[in-house]
Amino acid sequence: MEKEYKSSIKGVRLTQEEKSIVESIQKEQQLSDFSKAVCYILHDYLRQQEEIQNLQQKNQKLEEANQKQMTRIRLASNGADVSTQTVIEVLNTLCWQMQMKDFRSTDQMLHPVVEEAQKTVKERIANYKQKKDFKQT
Missing domain, CATH: 4.10.280 (MYOD Basic-Helix-Loop-Helix Domain, subunit B)
Structure with missing residues (x-):
C-alpha cells in the first residue's frame, strides 16, 4: 500500500x-x-x-x-581495615602483657587458639555465602 x-x-x-x-x-x-x-x-x-x-x-x-x-x-x-588494625592492637597488647621475647611463625608453630579462630572465620564466611546464594535464587 x-x-x-x-x-x-x-x-x-x-x-x-x-x-x-x-x-x-x-x-x-x-x-x-x-x-x-x-x-x-x-x-x-x-x-x-x-x-x-x-x-x-x-x-x-x-x-x-x-x-x-x-x-x-x-x-x-573499610570494615576489613578497621578489623585488621584492631587485631594488630590486641596482639601488640598481648605480646607486651606476656613479655614475649621470641617470634614464631604460624608455619612453624600454630597456636590452638589461632587454629580455632581460622576455623570459625571460614565457617562464618561459608554461612554468609550460603545466605547470599539463597537470597539470589
Missing part, C-alpha cells in the same frame, strides 16, 4: 557525493525512487536515535548499579 504524501519539498540541493549516497541506498534497499530512498534514510535516522537513547538509558542504569557495588566494596574494605 502506497503512503499518501501530503507535502513535498522543492529546491532541495545536494552535492554530487550526497546524491550518489542516496542513489546507493536506493539500490541497496531496492527502493523504486529517489524520494523513497530519502524517506528510508529519515526513518533509519529516527530508529538510530531511539536506539542511541535506549543505549544511553541502559548505560546510566549500569553506571548506577556499578556505583552501588563500588560503595559496598568501599564499605567492606
Whole structure:
C-alpha cells in the first residue's frame, strides 16, 4: 500500500557525493525512487536515535548499579581495615602483657587458639555465602 504524501519539498540541493549516497541506498534497499530512498534514510535516522537513547538509558542504569557495588566494596574494605588494625592492637597488647621475647611463625608453630579462630572465620564466611546464594535464587 502506497503512503499518501501530503507535502513535498522543492529546491532541495545536494552535492554530487550526497546524491550518489542516496542513489546507493536506493539500490541497496531496492527502493523504486529517489524520494523513497530519502524517506528510508529519515526513518533509519529516527530508529538510530531511539536506539542511541535506549543505549544511553541502559548505560546510566549500569553506571548506577556499578556505583552501588563500588560503595559496598568501599564499605567492606573499610570494615576489613578497621578489623585488621584492631587485631594488630590486641596482639601488640598481648605480646607486651606476656613479655614475649621470641617470634614464631604460624608455619612453624600454630597456636590452638589461632587454629580455632581460622576455623570459625571460614565457617562464618561459608554461612554468609550460603545466605547470599539463597537470597539470589
